[in-house]
Amino acid sequence: MPRYDAARIEPFWQAHWDEHKTFETPTLPERDGEYPGGKLYALDMFPYPSGSGLHVGHPEGYTATDIVCRHARMNGKHVLHPMGWDAFGLPAEQHAIKTGVHPRVTTKENIDTFRRQLKALGFSYDWSREVATTDVDYFRWTQWIFLELYDTWFDPESGRGRPIAELPIPGEIESEGAEAVRRYQDGHRLAYQHEAPVNWCPALGTVLANEEVIDGKSERGNHPVERLPLRQWMLRITAYADRLLDGLEGLDWPESVKALQRNWIGRSTGAEVDFKLVGRDEALRVYTTRPDTLYGATYMVVAPEHPLVDSLVTDETREAVEAYRRDAAFKSDLDRTELSKEKTGVFSGSHAVNPLTGQPVPVWVADYVLMGYGTGAIMAVPAHDTRDWEFATAFDLPIVPVVDPPANWKPSKDEQKLAREIDGVTRYPFTGAGTAINSGEFDGTPTGEFKIAVIKKLTDEGVGSEAVNYKLRDWLFSRQHFWGEPFPLWHELDADGNLTGLVRVEESLPVDLPKDFDFKPHGRPEPPLDEAPAEWLYKTADDGVRLKRETNSMPQWAGSCWYYLRFVDPRNGDRFVGEEAEKHWLPVDLYIGGAEHAVLHLLYARFWHHVLYDRGHVSTSEPFGKLVNQGMILGEPEADGRAYKMSKSRGNVVNPDDVVADYGADSLRLYEMFMGPLEQTKPWQMSGVEGVYRFLARVWRTITDEDADEVRLNPAVRDVEPTEEQERAILKTIKGVGDDIEKLAFNTAISKMMEFVNGFSADSVRPKSVAERFTLVLAPFAPHLAEELWRLLGHQSSLAYEPWPEVDESKLVESTVEIPVQVNGKVRAKLTVAAAADRDALTEAARSDAAVARHLDGKSVVKVVAVPGRMINFVVKG
RNA sequence: GGCCGAGUGGCGGAAUGGCAGACGCAGCGGACUUAAAAUCCGCUGGGGGGUAACCCCCGUGCGGGUUCGAGUCCCGCCUCGGCUACCA
Numbered sequence: 030m031p032r033y034d035a036a037r038i039e040p041f042w043q044a045h046w047d048e049h050k051t052f053e054t055p056t057l058p059e060r061d062g063e064y065p066g067g068k069l070y071a072l073d074m075f076p077y078p079s080g081s082g083l084h085v086g087h088p089e090g091y092t093a094t095d096i097v098c099r100h101a102r103m104n105g106k107h108v109l110h111p112m113g114w115d116a117f118g119l120p121a122e123q124h125a126i127k128t129g130v131h132p133r134v135t136t137k138e139n140i141d142t143f144r145r146q147l148k149a150l151g152f153s154y155d156w157s158r159e160v161a162t163t164d165v166d167y168f169r170w171t172q173w174i175f176l177e178l179y180d181t182w183f184d185p186e187s188g189r190g191r192p193i194a195e196l197p198i199p200g201e202i203e204s205e206g207a208e209a210v211r212r213y214q215d216g217h218r219l220a221y222q223h224e225a226p227v228n229w230c231p232a233l234g235t236v237l238a239n240e241e242v243i244d245g246k247s248e249r250g251n252h253p254v255e256r257l258p259l260r261q262w263m264l265r266i267t268a269y270a271d272r273l274l275d276g277l278e279g280l281d282w283p284e285s286v287k288a289l290q291r292n293w294i295g296r297s298t299g300a301e302v303d304f305k306l307v308g309r310d311e312a313l314r315v316y317t318t319r320p321d322t323l324y325g326a327t328y329m330v331v332a333p334e335h336p337l338v339d340s341l342v343t344d345e346t347r348e349a350v351e352a353y354r355r356d357a358a359f360k361s362d363l364d365r366t367e368l369s370k371e372k373t374g375v376f377s378g379s380h381a382v383n384p385l386t387g388q389p390v391p392v393w394v395a396d397y398v399l400m401g402y403g404t405g406a407i408m409a410v411p412a413h414d415t416r417d418w419e420f421a422t423a424f425d426l427p428i429v430p431v432v433d434p435p436a437n438w439k440p441s442k443d444e445q446k447l448a449r450e451i452d453g454v455t456r457y458p459f460t461g462a463g464t465a466i467n468s469g470e471f472d473g474t475p476t477g478e479f480k481i482a483v484i485k486k487l488t489d490e491g492v493g494s495e496a497v498n499y500k501l502r503d504w505l506f507s508r509q510h511f512w513g514e515p516f517p518l519w520h521e522l523d524a525d526g527n528l529t530g531l532v533r534v535e536e537s538l539p540v541d542l543p544k545d546f547d548f549k550p551h552g553r554p555e556p557p558l559d560e561a562p563a564e565w566l567y568k569t570a571d572d573g574v575r576l577k578r579e580t581n582s583m584p585q586w587a588g589s590c591w592y593y594l595r596f597v598d599p600r601n602g603d604r605f606v607g608e609e610a611e612k613h614w615l616p617v618d619l620y621i622g623g624a625e626h627a628v629l630h631l632l633y634a635r636f637w638h639h640v641l642y643d644r645g646h647v648s649t650s651e652p653f654g655k656l657v658n659q660g661m662i663l664g665e666p667e668a669d670g671r672a673y674k675m676s677k678s679r680g681n682v683v684n685p686d687d688v689v690a691d692y693g694a695d696s697l698r699l700y701e702m703f704m705g706p707l708e709q710t711k712p713w714q715m716s717g718v719e720g721v722y723r724f725l726a727r728v729w730r731t732i733t734d735e736d737a738d739e740v741r742l743n744p745a746v747r748d749v750e751p752t753e754e755q756e757r758a759i760l761k762t763i764k765g766v767g768d769d770i771e772k773l774a775f776n777t778a779i780s781k782m783m784e785f786v787n788g789f790s791a792d793s794v795r796p797k798s799v800a801e802r803f804t805l806v807l808a809p810f811a812p813h814l815a816e817e818l819w820r821l822l823g824h825q826s827s828l829a830y831e832p833w834p835e836v837d838e839s840k841l842v843e844s845t846v847e848i849p850v851q852v853n854g855k856v857r858a859k860l861t862v863a864a865a866a867d868r869d870a871l872t873e874a875a876r877s878d879a880a881v882a883r884h885l886d887g888k889s890v891v892k893v894v895a896v897p898g899r900m901i902n903f904v905v906k907g
Numbered sequence: 908g909g910c911c912g913a914g915u916g917g918c919g920g921a922a923u924g925g926c927a928g929a930c931g932c933a934g935c936g937g938a939c940u941u942a943a944a945a946u947c948c949g950c951u952g953g954g955g956g957g958u959a960a961c962c963c964c965c966g967u968g969c970g971g972g973u974u975c976g977a978g979u980c981c982c983g984c985c986u987c988g989g990c991u992a993c994c995a
Contacts, residue, residue, distance in 0.1 A: 032945090283911095284911085285910085285911045285912070285989095285990090286911095288910065288911065289910080289911075289990070289991085291910095292909085292910065292911095292990095292991075293991090295994065297994075297995090299995085315995080316994095316995070317995060318994090318995065319995080330995090372993085395993095396993090397993045397995095398993080398995075399993075399994070399995090401994085402994045402995075403994075403995065406995095407995050408995085409995085410995090414995070415908085415993090416993050416995075417995085419993090441908095443908070498994080498995090499994090500994050624989080624990080625990090627990080628990090628991095661989085666918075666919095670917095670918090703919090703920095703930085703931070704919065704920085705919060705920055706920085708912095709912095709913085709920095710912090710913090710988075710989080711919070711920090712918090712919075714918075714919065714932070716918090716919095716931095716932050716933070717918095717919065717931070717932060719932080720930095720931050720932055721931080723931095724930095724931085726945095726946095727946095730946085776919095776920075776921085776930085776931095777920095777921070777929085777930080779930075779931090780920095780921075780929065780930035780931075781929095781930085782930095783930055783931075784929080784930070787930090847926085848925090848926085849925075849926040850926095851925080851926090851975085851976070853975080853976090854925095854974095854975065854976045855976095856925095856926055859926070880962095891975085892975060893975090894925090894975045894976075896925070899925060900925045900926080900976090901925095902925080902975055902976060903975090904975045904976090
């Protein structure tokens with residue numbers, strides 16, 4: 030009568046785990062030898078608690094770590110498995126502006142929903158460690174870490190961050206007095222102020238985040254957006270570029286993520302070269318990765334924002350250049366790159382001298398050169414750079430080839446499209462390495478050698494030097510939003526109430542957001558907090574200086590940069606994390622989350638961690654040892670057979686609550702793990718949920734008696750010795766599932782359990798010891814059902830810490846094996862032989878098989894390849 | 908354009924260089940049932956031959972190669988997906 034009823038079992042066990050604090054973990058072991066398996070810190074990327082609740086993508090990674098954790102506990106490990114909330118964020122602020130409800134209120138509601146949903150999935154989180162980035166007790170330490178960054182400068186000598194007090198002050202600065210010293214220090218801090226453009230939307234009266242701007246219009250209301258310079262806080266992540274690059278080496282991360290980070294950091298080596306401007310003392314400095322092509326530099330280009338532009342123009346060119354600059358200023362970086370298949374630009378009116386050829390070359394202004402990379406100016410070598418080639422073609426500038434391609438070089442399709450007649454010969458841009466031509470004394474030098482030689486020559490002549498460049502920019506760390514961590518800083522004001530540019534540190538943390546504050550846009554580009562009550566905003570320092578709070582707030586990334594540290598010791602009131610606790614738990618052993626965080630979050634967190642390490646606050650330089658990206662779950666395949674991303678507009682979003690209601694949490698967990706490899710993108714199929722549900726129901730029937738009026742053991746489950754076959758089957762399953770969990774190959778682990786149950790359920794006698802061990806193996810995947818069965822099998826307490834069943838590997842070995850017999854690589858027969866049969870025995874047995882003999886008949890055997898226990902292959906001729 | 912990943916039955920997928928398609932879904936046939944649901948049993952890549960047990964051929968995106976043997980390794984393509992993009 031009692032069928033498998035997830036709706037009865039699951040809430041019972043969830044309440045049981047809660048009441049018994051089953052998964053609460055002591056921060057440090059209470060005695061030696063308490064955890065013979067060592068420690069495991071398994072971390073999920075904590076969610077942003079959005080108003081739409083949990084998505085089926087969330088439980089995918091969460092189930093994976095949960096299985097690993099439950100398995101690890103059974104293996105005697107000290108397991109840390111926490112969950113929390115990345116709760117600052119734009120949607121809450123937007124919602125607040127629209128409805129007038131404080132973000133703290135909506136955030137709390139959303140967190141409650143997420144927590145309820147996660148608890149309903151039976152994850153073994155230690156909920157006593159829950160934190161939200163919006164908790165004052167949390168963000169006081171976010172502010173503290175910010176101050177550590179503010180207090181740190183990067184010493185290139187030692188390659189490490191050091192306290193600002195240790196920054197050597199040049200004598201001439203020192204002699205200028207205390208303020209000069211302060212400003213000098215400020216110029217070296219890892220956190221510094223800088224004017225940077227923001228997206229100002231006059232119609233909405235607010236500054237927008239990049240993701241709120243679409244094609245130069247606001248996402249809400251489609252109003253025009255201007256770019257406006259505003260004082261901002263920046264973090265000097267570029268100082269750590271090499272450290273962040275080198276640190277990737279030792280990490281057990283997907284190569285693809287490492288490649289993404291390397292790419293993002295974008296380190297390149299080349300040279301900086303000075304081109305003297307004709308008729309002036311100044312030089313125009315360019316960065317190039319191809320100094321070997323210097324002889325082919327036939328013109329130069331500066332970015333429209335380049336500071337030298339104003340002085341490069343002549344009376345004839347001024348008007349055209351200024352018009353061009355105005356146009357460029359209107360375009361965002363995105364527009365510039367997107368619409369610009371066609372190269373545009375204007376001649377500046379000036380010339381510079383190629384330092385090697387001595388020839389004057391024209392200097393152009395064009396927006397295909399970006400101010401943000403290198404020096405904002407380039408030497409253009411049209412023959413060997415496709416962009417320069419296109420530009421030279423458009424404006425009829427000379428193209429001089431200086432690299433002879435290797436003999437086997439062929440232009441690619443795109444290069445062929447750029448073909449041009451030069452001196453009666455069809456030519457293509459060539460961007461690879463070759464041999465120098467038209468390069469004076471360097472003719473015949475291979476590209477690699479040439480680079481080294483030319484850098485030496487330029488250095489000797491004082492017109493250039495080797496240089497390293499990064500794509501990585503410093504991190505714009507301030508936002509004009511209300512719902513974020515306040516900066517713990519004060520600005521000094523002058524007599525007129527203007528900022529002096531000098532700041533002071535807030536000594537008393539936390540700095541909470543002002544209470545009773547109207548967070549509606551006030552119509553100026555300054556942050557909303559600029560309208561905060563005066564008692565929050567202003568104060569007078571002991572020395573009489575008038576101070577105003579920093580009113581920018583930190584970006585959402587801030588809280589997620591260090592949450593993994595807080596989880597270790599979440600209630601510590603004296604330190605962001607206890608020293609001993611940090612040493613015990615870090616680094617994170619397994620970090621699972623979406624690939625969308627492959628660069629930013631993971632790079633920012635690494636950066637902070639490196640700084641904390643340099644300053645002696647943490648014991649490892651890298652925070653995350655092993656990283657795994659879960660694949661995206663797509664919607665159910667549509668009529669065209671294709672599956673698309675889940676989205677509200679497509680109406681293919683699956684709500685985990687519905688799945689739990691219809692099939693139970695164990696089915697949802699099992700299905701998400703059974704869909705395919707964790708890292709792969711895969712479509713949702715509700716019929717697949719049905720399938721794993723049937724499997725669980727079958728497990729239920731195999732161990733319990735459905736015909737009885739009450740829940741009780743199936744009469745086939747008896748306290749008897751297992752047969753040899755049963756014993757081998759369960760051992761094989763224990764071994765296979767355990768190995769698969771370690772490989773995170775959950776889909777195959779589940780199929781192994783299915784195979785076992787297919788066999789075991791058909792047995793009319795099911796030894797209790799086998800049923801028990803299977804229950805333990807199932808437990809990490811379907812913990813509610815497993816707990817229920819475990820209790821039915823006569824155990825009083827939770828199986829969460831029950832040892833993972835042992836496997837005597839010698840009992841796994843089968844005495845006979847079936848091996849294929851091939852003739853010329855084709856399988857012609859299958860042979861059951863003793864597992865120990867050697868090459869000769871195999872050959873003899875195979876030859877005596879009728880089918881094999883038929884295929885060997887009349888042919889001569891050239892060779893016999895035999896792999897004992899595996900296969901045998903006859904190579905024949907004739 | 909660059910980087911990364913993937914192409915295997917009707918579908919999701921499995922396969923240390925050694926029996927391709929485990930496991931599941933869907934489908935077909937059968938048992939149980941007055942009937943249905945649930946459950947249980949069997950079949951299920953394509954083609955061909957045989958009364959039958961069986962036998963043969965083809966088959967992992969395409970073209971080459973290495974190997975006794977390739978879904979797996981190498982070279983060259985094609986297609987799809989993700990990220991990124993005038994980075995000098």
